[in-house]
Amino acid sequence: MPTVSSLMQLIDQASAKSVLDVKLDEDRGLAEPLPYPFMAVVGQAEMKTALLLTMINPAVNGVLLVGPRGTGKTTAVRSISDLLPSVARSLCQYGCLPEDIETDGIDSVCPDCAKKYGQGESLTRTDRVHLIELPLNAKIDDVVGGVNERAAIQNRVLLERGILARADRNLLYVDEVNLLTDDIVDAILDAAAQGQYTVRRGALAATYRSRFALIGSMNPEEGHLRPQILDRFGLRVIVKGLSDPQERLEAYKRVRMYLNNPRAAMADYAEQTIAARDEIQTARNNLPNVKLTPEAEQVGLQITQRMKIDSLRAEITLFEAARAYAAADSRVEATVDDVRAVAPMALRLRRSQFIEKFFRSQKGEENEIETVLEGVKRKKGSRGKR
Numbered sequence: 266m267p268t269v270s271s272l273m274q275l276i277d278q279a280s281a282k283s284v285l286d287v288k289l290d291e292d293r294g295l296a297e298p299l300p301y302p303f304m305a306v307v308g309q310a311e312m313k314t315a316l317l318l319t320m321i322n323p324a325v326n327g328v329l330l331v332g333p334r335g336t337g338k339t340t341a342v343r344s345i346s347d348l349l350p351s352v353a354r355s356l357c358q359y360g361c362l363p364e365d366i367e368t369d370g371i372d373s374v375c376p377d378c379a380k381k382y383g384q385g386e387s388l389t390r391t392d393r394v395h396l397i398e399l400p401l402n403a404k405i406d407d408v409v410g411g412v413n414e415r416a417a418i419q420n421r422v423l424l425e426r427g428i429l430a431r432a433d434r435n436l437l438y439v440d441e442v443n444l445l446t447d448d449i450v451d452a453i454l455d456a457a458a459q460g461q462y463t464v465r466r467g468a469l470a471a472t473y474r475s476r477f478a479l480i481g482s483m484n485p486e487e488g489h490l491r492p493q494i495l496d497r498f499g500l501r502v503i504v505k506g507l508s509d510p511q512e513r514l515e516a517y518k519r520v521r522m523y524l525n526n527p528r529a530a531m532a533d534y535a536e537q538t539i540a541a542r543d544e545i546q547t548a549r550n551n552l553p554n555v556k557l558t559p560e561a562e563q564v565g566l567q568i569t570q571r572m573k574i575d576s577l578r579a580e581i582t583l584f585e586a587a588r589a590y591a592a593a594d595s596r597v598e599a600t601v602d603d604v605r606a607v608a609p610m611a612l613r614l615r616r617s618q619f620i621e622k623f624f625r626s627q628k629g630e631e632n633e634i635e636t637v638l639e640g641v642k643r644k645k646g647s648r649g650k651r
């Protein structure tokens with residue numbers, strides 16, 4: 266087993282009780298104002314690790330939690346809102362950032378931001394990362410944005426940004442992601458691929474930044490996930506119910522305590538929550554300094570090759586998750602052990618039986634084409650000799 270970080274230890278214990286005031290943000294982007302404390306989630310080490318790695322390094326490309334109902338997937342995802350780190354947030358609704366100008370020039374931001382930048386004004390403020398939830402009943406206009414109806418009544422046409430624009434530099438959570446309609450899945454895939462999207466309504470058009478890490482949960486009994494969107498999730502966790510009776514009893518007691526008095530339950534875990542949040546912020550700040558060792562890179566490539574995984578996203582997630590794992594352990598070198606620790610989460614559900622079967626049958630056809638070509642060549646060659 267790799268060395269266990271202090272962050273991981275914090276997750277494992279989650280029992281000390283100390284009462285502290287819990288400050289609540291007004292705009293959580295969440296329906297649930299008092300989430301169940303992350304530190305009170307019993308067991309489920311892999312699910313918790315995957316969520317932490319996503320908070321530390323958005324480049325792991327999010328998490329998919331797959332499991333039956335009642336295994337605490339949704340509760341665990343919502344519980345991370347108190348652990349989320351800070352980020353430089355754009356002051357503009359289009360999400361313009363100074364690094365956009367540094368990499369792509371002044372024309373890459375809106376005229377207002379270009380002017381502000383020229384005058385030396387700041388384009389950002391420090392803000393917490395938010396967990397933005399995409400409700401299953403959301404309409405496409407809620408998701409990408411659309412015409413503001415109130416303004417439209419006064420004969421003014423205003424475009425309003427949608428959930429995907431609000432998810433910029435945040436985490437986007439979709440519960441029951443396998444039940445989304447195709448138009449919404451396409452909009453999410455589009456935004457995820459480009460990091461931005463454009464809305465057109467009549468003569469109006471607006472482009473919004475939309476750089477988010479996607480967190481999804483699903484019950485496989487209720488329908489499968491389109492391969493295209495499955496590929497978008499970096500880490501994959503199979504969530505099973507707790508098997509240890511003692512753990513089940515502990516989970517029951519904690520949930521009962523939370524349901525009786527959510528504020529008291531949050532206060533009980535406040536000290537650990539604050540400690541964990543600080544650790545996550547520190548790990549995130551240190552992440553740019555973390556490098557993979559050459560051995561770790563080689564082992565990672567070997568694993569994906571032996572597993573016969575096609576998607577390049579497998580390596581990206583494997584290596585970025587290994588870096589985040591090392592950062593969580595306050596190290597600047599991500600080793601073979603870090604790669605091993607995250608490999609199951611990064612690599613499972615990557616192979617498609619359909620594609621494997623398709624390649625096998627395709628091989629038959631390729632051979633057939635080769636044989637036909639050979640035959641044609643020989644005939645042609647023999648005719649030429651005549």
Ligand SMILES: [Zn+2]
Binds near residue numbers: 377
């Ligand atoms: Zn702007």
